Amino acid sequence: MLRAAVALLIVILLGMAFHADGAFYKVGTHRDALRQASVYGILACGMTLVIVTGGIDLAVGSIVGFTAVCFSMMTIWWSWPWWISVPSALAIGAACGAVSGALVVWPRLQPFIATLAMMVFARGMAKTVSGGVKVSTALPTGDGTFRYVQVPELFRTIDSRILFGNLSMVTVVFLAIAAAAGVLLARHIWGRDLYAIGGNEEAARLSGLAVRRSKLLAYVACGLCAAVAGICQAAQEQQGDPEAGGGYELTAIAIVVIGGTNLMGGRGHMGLTLLGTITIGYLEKILSINAVPEAGRLMLTGVILVAAVLTQRRRRF
Numbered sequence: 001m002l003r004a005a006v007a008l009l010i011v012i013l014l015g016m017a018f019h020a021d022g023a024f025y026k027v028g029t030h031r032d033a034l035r036q037a038s039v040y041g042i043l044a045c046g047m048t049l050v051i052v053t054g055g056i057d058l059a060v061g062s063i064v065g066f067t068a069v070c071f072s073m074m075t076i077w078w079s080w081p082w083w084i085s086v087p088s089a090l091a092i093g094a095a096c097g098a099v100s101g102a103l104v105v106w107p108r109l110q111p112f113i114a115t116l117a118m119m120v121f122a123r124g125m126a127k128t129v130s131g132g133v134k135v136s137t138a139l140p141t142g143d144g145t146f147r148y149v150q151v152p153e154l155f156r157t158i159d160s161r162i163l164f165g166n167l168s169m170v171t172v173v174f175l176a177i178a179a180a181a182g183v184l185l186a187r188h189i190w191g192r193d194l195y196a197i198g199g200n201e202e203a204a205r206l207s208g209l210a211v212r213r214s215k216l217l218a219y220v221a222c223g224l225c226a227a228v229a230g231i232c233q234a235a236q237e238q239q240g241d242p243e244a245g246g247g248y249e250l251t252a253i254a255i256v257v258i259g260g261t262n263l264m265g266g267r268g269h270m271g272l273t274l275l276g277t278i279t280i281g282y283l284e285k286i287l288s289i290n291a292v293p294e295a296g297r298l299m300l301t302g303v304i305l306v307a308a309v310l311t312q313r314r315r316r317f
Helices: 002-017 027-052 060-077 082-105 111-130 153-158 169-187 189-199 201-206 211-237 248-259 270-289 294-316
Strands: 138-140 146-148
Touching: 002 248, 002 270, 027 060, 027 169, 027 189, 027 211, 027 248, 027 270, 060 082, 060 111, 060 211, 060 248, 082 111, 082 153, 082 211, 153 169, 153 211, 169 189, 169 211, 169 270, 189 201, 189 211, 201 211, 248 270, 248 294, 270 294
Parallel strands: none
Antiparallel strands: 138 146
16 A cells, blocks of 8 residues: 555656646646546556466456447447336456456466467457448448437437536446446455465365356456446547557556556455545546657556565565
């Protein structure tokens, strides 16, 4: 917790030093930083559950794109009501997570390999169902022309703000998921099983824990969080982009690691993930207001990942 707080403090100090002519001190900057980080934070909540078991999920970014495409098709193109489209999109994400978990649990594939395969497969599915184009309010009619429709009201609701426009609904969704996942991880017997599996899977099995079921549910929960992130992404962009979510898995992993959750499993807390999300959100915003190019941001993310893992190793030894 102390290390995560120190990382956040360092980032805030950097923002104060490189404030882009006072832009960092504006309320809108802080509001937008949290809004932009919320989708990453939703992914990080599911990633935390998987990493606590000693696993990893590289497919979450592709599931975001796949879910965003499917959700946009259901709401924009097919005009399905929210009580059908939302559960259907969530089921798609959960199913992707279940396949990844099943590959890890029964054939005992390495999580890296199993989720890498799902990452490629889900991205391919996103491009297949969308025909390789963005699912927007321009509906193809079949004769080479397009018919334009209104943005669904559900999109406007998800992308709206409350508290006099200071809090995004996506942020509310993120905080609700973080709270629910935190309670499950810290208070529910399933969460204690995840810690035991991450600490020593063989000892957990010999102790009578349902190791396979618990690990499978962790990947299902991770896929479910990715589906929620995909829904929010589609609402924010007002379209379903088959390329959406590219690289999001790296940011989610960076958030979890910066927060202090051990990549080897057995240790971690959702509160740490929340601090990591805020840290990455502020860092992304500081780089944005200072016009740092995308290439520089990616390189910095890689440096942060290495530094965070090295810090974990130093603590272990």
